Amino acid sequence: MMLRLVLTFCISVVIPSAARDLHAQETPGVLDALPGSTLTIRGSTSVGAPWHCTASNVTARVAAIPMDSLALPDIRGIALHVPVSALKCQSGMMERQMRKTIRADVDTAAHYISGRFDIQDDAAAPSPNQRFLYGAIKVAGTERNIFLNVTIDRLPEGTLHARARVPLALTDFGMVPPRVLFGIVRARDAVVVEVDLKYKQD
Secondary structure, eight states: OHHHHHHHHHHHHHHHHHHHHHHHHHSOEEEEOOTTOEEEEEEEBTTSOEEEEEEOOOEEEEEEEOOOTTSOOEEEEEEEEEEGGGEEESSHHHHHHHHHHHTTTTOGGGSEEEEEEEEOTTSOOSSTTEEEEEEEEEETTEEEEEEEEEEEEEOTTSOEEEEEEEEEEGGGGTOOOOEETTTTEEBOSEEEEEEEEEEOOO
16 A cells, blocks of 8 residues: 555656656757858759859748757757848849849838748658758748758757758749840749758757
8 A cells, every 4th residue: 555655656746747847858949040041042044054142141040859969959940031132143133133023122022031931740751860841931022832851960060050942933923034134034934942051059
């Protein structure tokens, strides 16, 4: 009888305590992107020439559950916010054409590229350092749902590195592919958006 009382007491104390510890471990922390985090739009023209525009002024937060020092953190979500004015292309002409394409000069809703993505636990990632995130990206004032396949690495200095590439079509966002050289050369509709984020873990 005494043994049963002791076991009952231990269970009543240990289980709630363990549950609290487990809950604390599963609560994600929020990390802000370090300087040098970028968003790049890459494409090509009707004559096959590649082009790209990169923004380094990226505000991006990642929600991550910290693991032990040897394991990568469990990424639960990413939110990013990029001013179109921060996009720098190969030339001033291309920058002006890109801002015109995104309608940033005429529509206040198009001043920013933004997105929010959450983990898809029911979609198994192909490797331990990858995560499938689902959410929406907003460009030129138009929002579209997309999947992100995020690759996560830890750099030698301990910085967390998250990368993703997603193919998009400009016309899906109501944009007309830009033209340069007096309209002779046109950008192709298909582009790739690359997100390259770095975070410092405590």
